[in-house]
Amino acid sequence: MxxxxxxxxxxxxxYMQICCAEEDQSWMLPTVICKHKTTDxxxxxxxxYAHTLxxxxxxxxxxxxxxxxxxxxxxxxxRYQAAELLKIFLGKVLEFPEQKFGTMSVSQxxxxxxxxxxxxxxxxxxxxxxxxxxxxxxHIISRSExxxxxxxxxxxxxxxxxxxxxxxTAEGLCYYELKVQRGLKKTTVFTECETMxxxxxxxxxxxxxxxxxxxxxxxxxxxxLLQRKLYSSVFLSGKGFEQQAWAEDFxxxxxxxxKVYVEPVLFARGAAFRAADFLHDKTSYPFxxxxxxxxxxxxxxxxxxxxxxxxxTVAAAGDNWYECDTILEVIPDEQDxxxxxxxxxxxxxxxxxxxxxEGFPKRPNRTxxxxxxxxxxxxxxxxxxxxDRGFGELFPASKxxxxxxxxx
Amino acid sequence: xxxxxxxxxxxxxxxxIEALGLPIYSSQELSYVIYNNPLLVLDDFVNExxxxxxxxxxxxGFLALKLERWLKNEENPDDAxxxxxxxxxxxxxxxxxxxxxxxxxxxxxxxxxxxxRKADELFELRQYGKALKLYRxxxxxxxxxxxxxxxxxxxxxxxxxCHARRFQFEEALEAYxxxxxxxxxxxxxEQIYKLSLxxxxxxxxxxxxxxxxxxxxxxxxxxxxxxxxxxxxxxxxEQLEQLFTKDPVKRQAGMSQLLLQWKREYRGMx
Numbered sequence: 001m002x003x004x005x006x007x008x009x010x011x012x013x014x015y016m017q018i019c020c021a022e023e024d025q026s027w028m029l030p031t032v033i034c035k036h037k038t039t040d041x042x043x044x045x046x047x048x049y050a051h052t053l054x055x056x057x058x059x060x061x062x063x064x065x066x067x068x069x070x071x072x073x074x075x076x077x078x079r080y081q082a083a084e085l086l087k088i089f090l091g092k093v094l095e096f097p098e099q100k101f102g103t104m105s106v107s108q109x110x111x112x113x114x115x116x117x118x119x120x121x122x123x124x125x126x127x128x129x130x131x132x133x134x135x136x137x138x139h140i141i142s143r144s145e146x147x148x149x150x151x152x153x154x155x156x157x158x159x160x161x162x163x164x165x166x167x168x169t170a171e172g173l174c175y176y177e178l179k180v181q182r183g184l185k186k187t188t189v190f191t192e193c194e195t196m197x198x199x200x201x202x203x204x205x206x207x208x209x210x211x212x213x214x215x216x217x218x219x220x221x222x223x224x225l226l227q228r229k230l231y232s233s234v235f236l237s238g239k240g241f242e243q244q245a246w247a248e249d250f251x252x253x254x255x256x257x258x259k260v261y262v263e264p265v266l267f268a269r270g271a272a273f274r275a276a277d278f279l280h281d282k283t284s285y286p287f288x289x290x291x292x293x294x295x296x297x298x299x300x301x302x303x304x305x306x307x308x309x310x311x312x313t314v315a316a317a318g319d320n321w322y323e324c325d326t327i328l329e330v331i332p333d334e335q336d337x338x339x340x341x342x343x344x345x346x347x348x349x350x351x352x353x354x355x356x357x358e359g360f361p362k363r364p365n366r367t368x369x370x371x372x373x374x375x376x377x378x379x380x381x382x383x384x385x386x387x388d389r390g391f392g393e394l395f396p397a398s399k400x401x402x403x404x405x406x407x408x
Numbered sequence: 409x410x411x412x413x414x415x416x417x418x419x420x421x422x423x424x425i426e427a428l429g430l431p432i433y434s435s436q437e438l439s440y441v442i443y444n445n446p447l448l449v450l451d452d453f454v455n456e457x458x459x460x461x462x463x464x465x466x467x468x469g470f471l472a473l474k475l476e477r478w479l480k481n482e483e484n485p486d487d488a489x490x491x492x493x494x495x496x497x498x499x500x501x502x503x504x505x506x507x508x509x510x511x512x513x514x515x516x517x518x519x520x521x522x523x524x525r526k527a528d529e530l531f532e533l534r535q536y537g538k539a540l541k542l543y544r545x546x547x548x549x550x551x552x553x554x555x556x557x558x559x560x561x562x563x564x565x566x567x568x569x570c571h572a573r574r575f576q577f578e579e580a581l582e583a584y585x586x587x588x589x590x591x592x593x594x595x596x597x598e599q600i601y602k603l604s605l606x607x608x609x610x611x612x613x614x615x616x617x618x619x620x621x622x623x624x625x626x627x628x629x630x631x632x633x634x635x636x637x638x639x640x641x642x643x644x645x646e647q648l649e650q651l652f653t654k655d656p657v658k659r660q661a662g663m664s665q666l667l668l669q670w671k672r673e674y675r676g677m678x
Contacts, residue, residue, distance in 0.1 A: 304413065307500065307501065310413070331412040331498075332410075333409065333412055334409055335410070366498070369434075390438070392433045
């Protein structure tokens with residue numbers, strides 16, 4: 001073990017998995033929390049179910065959904081914000097590795113969630129901060145990215161060609177596909193995720209006829225998705241694949257000409273690999289990642305710096321859009337617009353976005369400093385905030401701000 | 409057309425530009441002041457305080473060191489200004505070359521002209537106290553081909569204007585009278601007459617009364633009336649009137665703010 005814990009967490013409404021980098025042990029439990037009816041004791045996972053069944057606790061499930069909705073839950077006589085419950089839940093979750101490895105310190109923590117939503121991401125950051133983990137040590141990534149890190153941490157032969165992942169849980173069936181594009185400059189790794197309409201309730205696996213039907217559904221999906229493509233490997237993950245006996249035909253289909261691996265803790269382990277990489281100054285993954293949570297377009301500005309025309313990249317393709325918060329200041333010279341250049345990943349498509357400095361006070365040339373703040377609502381929507389900073393007390397700043405959403 | 413990328417400068421203690429009565433917070437502002445006010449920065453502008461500001465606040469240690477050596481070796485101080493402009497990256501090479509030529513031309517001026525232009529620049533910047541001090545110093549210059557009665561008349565006229573802008577009408581009248589005695593300029597006579605109209609306590613001496621004809625009187629009185637009407641309709645007055653329509657709490661707060669602003673402006677002038 002390193003000085004502090006290096007953690008990977010996979011969190012969704014159904015379950016939570018946590019593991020440490022370079023350690024085999026992992027923990028998995030349902031994402032539920034229960035409060036004792038008469039004391040201040042809290043229980044999570046199976047313990048929460050046990051106390052609820054016993055009748056001395058009140059349970060809350062679907063914590064992630066509740067948090068996204070900014071919901072509340074009443075436990076006993078007290079109303080709790082969903083974020084508060086999530087914080088208690090995560091605090092209890094962290095106790096597993098803390099107790100096992102005897103340290104409370106967290107060096108890096110990477111959490112993966114099925115859908116990156118700004119409000120949820122912010123709440124998760126706040127939860128961990130309240131649990132005394134500094135924000136700079138917390139990172140939130142998509143499952144696509146966790147899968148990418150997991151695959152790229154394996155031997156090269158595993159990802160020489162395409163890599164597929166079937167993730168089957170009570171929430172549905174998702175298919176992930178990773179392909180590596182080796183270019184002249186940098187290798188680009190593309191990972192896409194598709195939620196399959198053919199998802200089914202895992203309860204049907206309890207009967208032979210239901211299992212046969214499920215096997216048939218998977219075979220049909222597999223044939224459709226994998227045909228005419230060259231795969232180095234295919235992974236199976238999720239509660240649905242804890243046992244594979246029910247999917248006899250699907251397994252037969254997959255295992256012909258392909259290496260197939262079952263990894264129940266795939267996303268959490270991928271997150272842990274990512275967390276371990278944060279410990280190093282130089283990344284072990286010198287690739288451009290294009291997946292959920294990463295930008296597919298670069299945003300740049302043409303500026304004058306030390307007398308030279310220079311291009312400043314404010315956000316690059318492959319950057320995490322939710323971690324991007326670029327601030328820079330510029331002084332327009334004989335122009336009353338701020339022009340952004342949007343460039344696609346392959347550089348073939350370029351688009352100029354011109355934002356006029358409407359309402360900014362008229363001043364002598366080069367005496368208006370404009371603060372440009374760039375952030376993203378998602379991988380397709382950039383938010384630009386232009387603020388008039390004036391020019392010291394020579395030309396005091398007005399309170400004028402322009403906020404513009406730009407579709408990439 | 410372009411965008412200039414600004415250096416990241418987190419200035420906690422701004423540098424106070426004495427001549428302008430203003431603090432500056434960035435290398436761009438420093439360059440702007442140097443470039444637009446050459447007369448005010450040509451002498452003794454680069455000093456230990458400025459070097460400290462460059463080093464500690466603008467993180468321009470290399471530039472500060474360069475200037476320090478420059479000063480130590482008693483090199484041409486004007487070149488130090490050019491070094492600042494080059495390093496701060498706010499003006500182009502062509503603009504800096506133009507500035508260099510401007511300095512050369514200014515240095516060729518007669519000291520009396522140089523001093524007057526410097527004082528005039530302070531006047532333009534509403535730094536009346538500083539301008540007044542400089543004008544008074546210029547009165548001590550020995551007369552020569554350039555410094556004649558007309559020159560002194562202009563200096564006295566400007567001294568009068570400095571006093572008038574500071575609402576010191578008595579001193580202003582005295583200075584204008586001296587100016588008129590020196591150059592007999594009709595414009596000065598106009599200022600004397602208008603001043604007597606502005607302040608009831610001032611008495612227009614008979615010698616000046618005789619010099620002002622009825623036509624001029626009528627014209628100047630009309631000009632003053634127009635100016636008063638224009639002032640009454642100015643946005644500042646409108647703002648003031650609006651302030652009095654607000655509720656007592658907001659009015660009080662607004663008045664305090666306005667008074668503070670006026671005080672600050674007046675201190676700057678003084």
